[in-house]
Amino acid sequence: MNALVVARRDFASYVMGWYGTLITAGILFVQGLLFQAWVLGREESRYSHEVLEDFFYLHGGFVMVAAVLLTMRSFAEERTDGTYVLLQTSTIRDGSIVAGKWLAAMAMLTVLTVISVYMPLLIFVHGKVSVAHLVVGYAGSLGLASVTASIGIFGSSLFRSQLVAGIFSGILVVAFLTTWMLSEVLEPPFAGMAAYMALFQQHFIPFYEGRVELGGVVYYVSLTWLFLLLTTRVLASRRWE
Numbered sequence: 001m002n003a004l005v006v007a008r009r010d011f012a013s014y015v016m017g018w019y020g021t022l023i024t025a026g027i028l029f030v031q032g033l034l035f036q037a038w039v040l041g042r043e044e045s046r047y048s049h050e051v052l053e054d055f056f057y058l059h060g061g062f063v064m065v066a067a068v069l070l071t072m073r074s075f076a077e078e079r080t081d082g083t084y085v086l087l088q089t090s091t092i093r094d095g096s097i098v099a100g101k102w103l104a105a106m107a108m109l110t111v112l113t114v115i116s117v118y119m120p121l122l123i124f125v126h127g128k129v130s131v132a133h134l135v136v137g138y139a140g141s142l143g144l145a146s147v148t149a150s151i152g153i154f155g156s157s158l159f160r161s162q163l164v165a166g167i168f169s170g171i172l173v174v175a176f177l178t179t180w181m182l183s184e185v186l187e188p189p190f191a192g193m194a195a196y197m198a199l200f201q202q203h204f205i206p207f208y209e210g211r212v213e214l215g216g217v218v219y220y221v222s223l224t225w226l227f228l229l230l231t232t233r234v235l236a237s238r239r240w241e
Helices: 002-016 018-040 048-071 076-081 084-089 094-115 131-158 162-177 179-183 190-196 204-208 214-238
Strands: none
Touching: 002 018, 002 094, 018 048, 018 094, 048 094, 048 131, 048 162, 048 204, 076 162, 094 131, 094 214, 131 162, 131 204, 131 214, 162 179, 179 190, 204 214
16 A cells, blocks of 8 residues: 555656656657658558557657656655655655555556557558557557666666666666677577567567567566565665665
8 A cells, every 4th residue: 555655646746747747748749750750651551560560669669768767766856855865764665665656657658658549540540450469569568668667766766866867777778678689699598598688679579569478478577576676675775874
């Protein structure tokens, strides 16, 4: 219940404040432009499912950017506003605080995802796609959002500066995105390990193609849990400073 209290407080700050609204509107605006120009604007004829896959390719990238931008303020802003001490001295457990901030970020990213549904629905004007493909692709996007949000919250717990926290989190996300490149040059078994760690290439592609793979679900859940656990450890260590 304490996690829900924190989540409600942070989500209200996203919705009622200018920052969350600006990030959501900006992401949707740029994504809409690229969707029109790069996906729908191509001259060559393509199947509807190929158009939908291109949409999810775009949406997956934008939802990760949004996650980093939204969560880089999670704890850094608390320090700036002077409310971090209140969190440290409250009766709410560190794990509940971290879970609440993650839930608030995921709620905001879910709102962004729901609003973006008008883009794939445009495909129905001249084509037809499976509703199951649409649901699976969005589920994969939320998996990306979950991991990226947990990384962003972790970065925000380490630094007082929101900008530094955002840069650090962005570097971590890029590192997980590009590990598949290492698999091309490493020898087994390290090549397989590097390929498995790839945030997008290895695990998201099946989702945006409309396929649910258990390995991808386990990967996203495990990585989210890992970074939330690390954030909890950071908060616990800060109580003794």
